[in-house]
Amino acid sequence: xxxxxxxxxKYSNNEKMFLEGNEALAYGAINAGLNAxxxxxxxxxxxxxxxxxxxxxNPLYPNFKVxxxxxxxxxxxxxxxxxxxxxxxxxxxxxxxxxSLMQETISYAAGMEIPFVVADANRAGPGLGSLGPEQxxxxxxxxxxxxxxxxxxxxxxHTVAELAQTPFLAFRLAFKYRNPVIILYxxxxxxxxxxxxxxxxxxxxVDRSWTVGQQNEGSRQIxxxxxxxxxxxxxxxxxLQEKFRAMLEHEQRAEEYLTxxxxxxxxxxxxxxxxxxxxxxxxxxEGLKAGLLRPIIxxxxxxxxxxxxxxxxxxxxxxxxxxxxxxxxxxxxxxRRVDVGFVGHxxxxxxxxxxxxxxxxxxxYGRTGG
Amino acid sequence: xxxxxxxxxxxxxRLVASALDxxxxxxxxxxxxxxxxxxxxxKYLNIDHIQAPHGRAPAVMTGVKRFxxxxxxxxxxxxxxxxxxxxxxxxxxxxxxxxxxxxxxxxAVYGMTxxxxxxxxxxxxxxxxxxxxxxxxxxxxxxxxxxxxASIDGASYVRRASLVPKPITSSDEPMFKQQEVEDxxxxxxxxFKVQLMGGFSYVEFISTCWVNWKMSIKQAKIFAxxxxxxxxPLGTYKDVFGVEDK
Ligand SMILES: Cc1ncc(C[n+]2csc(CCOP(=O)(O)OP(=O)(O)O)c2C)c(N)n1
Ligand code: SF4
Numbered sequence: 001x002x003x004x005x006x007x008x009x010k011y012s013n014n015e016k017m018f019l020e021g022n023e024a025l026a027y028g029a030i031n032a033g034l035n036a037x038x039x040x041x042x043x044x045x046x047x048x049x050x051x052x053x054x055x056x057x058n059p060l061y062p063n064f065k066v067x068x069x070x071x072x073x074x075x076x077x078x079x080x081x082x083x084x085x086x087x088x089x090x091x092x093x094x095x096x097x098x099x100s101l102m103q104e105t106i107s108y109a110a111g112m113e114i115p116f117v118v119a120d121a122n123r124a125g126p127g128l129g130s131l132g133p134e135q136x137x138x139x140x141x142x143x144x145x146x147x148x149x150x151x152x153x154x155x156x157x158h159t160v161a162e163l164a165q166t167p168f169l170a171f172r173l174a175f176k177y178r179n180p181v182i183i184l185y186x187x188x189x190x191x192x193x194x195x196x197x198x199x200x201x202x203x204x205x206v207d208r209s210w211t212v213g214q215q216n217e218g219s220r221q222i223x224x225x226x227x228x229x230x231x232x233x234x235x236x237x238x239x240l241q242e243k244f245r246a247m248l249e250h251e252q253r254a255e256e257y258l259t260x261x262x263x264x265x266x267x268x269x270x271x272x273x274x275x276x277x278x279x280x281x282x283x284x285x286e287g288l289k290a291g292l293l294r295p296i297i298x299x300x301x302x303x304x305x306x307x308x309x310x311x312x313x314x315x316x317x318x319x320x321x322x323x324x325x326x327x328x329x330x331x332x333x334x335x336r337r338v339d340v341g342f343v344g345h346x347x348x349x350x351x352x353x354x355x356x357x358x359x360x361x362x363x364x365y366g367r368t369g370g
Numbered sequence: 371x372x373x374x375x376x377x378x379x380x381x382x383x384r385l386v387a388s389a390l391d392x393x394x395x396x397x398x399x400x401x402x403x404x405x406x407x408x409x410x411x412x413k414y415l416n417i418d419h420i421q422a423p424h425g426r427a428p429a430v431m432t433g434v435k436r437f438x439x440x441x442x443x444x445x446x447x448x449x450x451x452x453x454x455x456x457x458x459x460x461x462x463x464x465x466x467x468x469x470x471x472x473x474x475x476x477x478a479v480y481g482m483t484x485x486x487x488x489x490x491x492x493x494x495x496x497x498x499x500x501x502x503x504x505x506x507x508x509x510x511x512x513x514x515x516x517x518x519x520a521s522i523d524g525a526s527y528v529r530r531a532s533l534v535p536k537p538i539t540s541s542d543e544p545m546f547k548q549q550e551v552e553d554x555x556x557x558x559x560x561x562f563k564v565q566l567m568g569g570f571s572y573v574e575f576i577s578t579c580w581v582n583w584k585m586s587i588k589q590a591k592i593f594a595x596x597x598x599x600x601x602x603p604l605g606t607y608k609d610v611f612g613v614e615d616k
Contacts, residue, residue: 035437036433036436036437038433065436065437066436066437068432068436070429070462071458071459071462072458074426074429074458074459075426075429075432075458075459075462076429077429078422078423078426078429078430078433078459079429079430079432079433079436080433081420081422081426081429081430081433082402082420082422082429082430082431082432082433082434082435082437083433083434083436083437084433085420085430085433085434086400086433086434086437086438086441088433088437090433090437104423105423105426108421108422108423112420112421212400212418212419212420212434213398213400213418213434213438213441214418215397215398217397220416220417220418220419221418221419222412222418222419223419223420223421224403224412224419224421225421226409226410226421228410
């Protein structure tokens with residue numbers, strides 16, 4: 001296994017690279033065609049910024065035209081807005097407190113239909129919280145986060161290799177819907193090192209017909225945010241909602257792991273999906289047919305698949321690093337027709353396997369059984 | 371126009387348009403619309419526009435210009451937009467020497483939101499949030515944007531001009547000297563030229579907001595051209611390229 005040799009990354013895909021999640025995200029972004037990156041240091045995502053600082057100017061990456069460290073996440077997000085408005089594949093990476101600061105701009109971008117990508121390495125909150133992993137930003141990412149009623153597609157990953165692939169999908173979806181896309185990962189995956197093959201990607205073809213700065217004689221592009229005429233704004237919001245409905249319909253994506261014959265299905269994403277897979281494998285070794293439904297896209301949530309298992313009357317156990325956020329979506333899908341259990345762990349670490357196992361067994365066998 | 375009659379926002383829009391045409395820059399110009407009374411500028415200036423959140427125009431301009439150095443990028447910011455909520459973005463854009471241009475309308479109040487105190491509000495000035503007049507001990511002293519930006523190494527052109535002609539007499543029917551307004555157009559052209567040379571340009575314009583000052587248009591013009599300019603002296607604060615000598 002080669003150590004990190006970034007200069008080879010794009011063209012030596014048969015060579016495994018040993019990367020931490022942040023580095024994989026950075027190279028994944030470059031390989032997806034990243035044009036512009038703006039960021040502000042924060043643990044545990046600073047290595048994305050640092051890796052891209054190092055690669056900026058590398059002749060292997062001619063598309064990577066702009067790299068800038070901003071004076072705050074407010075500034076970074078608004079630099080992103082400007083570059084993206086002129087058609088750049090633009091991205092930033094931050095962690096929870098910084099993600100909070102970016103929300104106003106994400107709202108403007110959703111309203112003006114400007115596509116860009118924000119990666120959030122979720123650390124434990126509220127406040128400065130702890131540097132360990134949490135999934136407390138799940139609602140913030142998937143239910144808008146800033147002001148107004150809007151949605152962003154939210155991608156997750158459970159391995160370093162998968163994280164490296166998220167930027168390509170993120171840019172594709174951002175431009176497809178002209179809307180910001182969030183990559184929600186966590187402190188654990190940010191620092192986890194794994195040997196991966198960097199994804200090779202085809203050139204991303206995106207529609208830039210709406211961007212400013214085209215310098216066409218006689219036509220001009222206006223990305224405005226204020227509509228003082230109520231009916232104009234009503235139409236605009238109706239148009240946005242139509243896009244969010246289209247995302248809900250077309251962009252659900254989840255991995256079904258041993259779910260076909262499952263007597264109980266765990267629902268977990270990100271770093272916890274790894275733990276859930278262990279629980280599932282162990283349970284199967286002990287005669288309990290467990291399975292895992294792992295949302296790859298967190299918003300829109302995998303409602304169609306959830307409903308399928310609810311129709312089969314399979315009990316569901318949601319495992320999250322928060323007090324129950326995806327849990328709400330799962331309960332909605334279940335609409336009281338199946339039992340939905342929940343393990344929520346807060347504080348910057350992951351729950352131990354035993355806790356998840358005992359909750360799962362209780363769900364299947366009842367309080368005294370198993 | 372949605373500007374109040376007699377407001378210099380409207381005048382500035384026309385001067386910017388005419389400077390863009392004199393320099394034949396209309397095609398490559400992108401205006402970043404700030405949050406304040408200039409927010410609807412896209413309705414009047416027939417060029418490309420992007421809306422920035424309140425105070426963040428210099429950051430949005432940076433994003434545009436870094437990715438598209440071939441474009442001419444500028445904004446018209448209010449004094450609250452530039453010197454209160456957006457001060458960090460302004461100073462850091464200046465410090466990086468971004469080749470962008472920002473025009474700041476200094477009318478000593480928040481116009482769009484109805485006349486609250488701005489960082490530029492004069493001591494003693496009554497606003498909706500300083501009903502007893504601004505007091506140094508409580509609200510601090512006015513911020514001099516031009517002086518501040520000129521102190522930043524990366525800034526190339528810093529100028530304070532006036533859009534409010536000086537009264538020639540102080541009688542009941544004052545006459546107004548047009549020269550300052552004509553100078554203002556030259557200053558705008560200078561600011562664009564500095565951007566084309568790769569520099570950061572900041573131009574602040576002394577203006578009025580008679581509606582929120584609770585004055586007549588005439589009283590407001592006299593107040594601005596006699597009182598505001600005392601706190602905010604007109605002149606060239608910095609001209610690294612010597613654009614005014616050319
Ligand atoms: C984040 C945020 N805070 C507050 C406002 C409300 N707001 C709109 S314009 C404005 C200030 C306008 O004053 P100024 O910048 O001086 O510009 P002027 O209207 O005087 O030209 C404020 C506070 C806003 N739109 N966004
Ligand atoms: S509120 Fe004041 S600054 Fe705004 S347009 Fe009216 S006079 Fe001009």
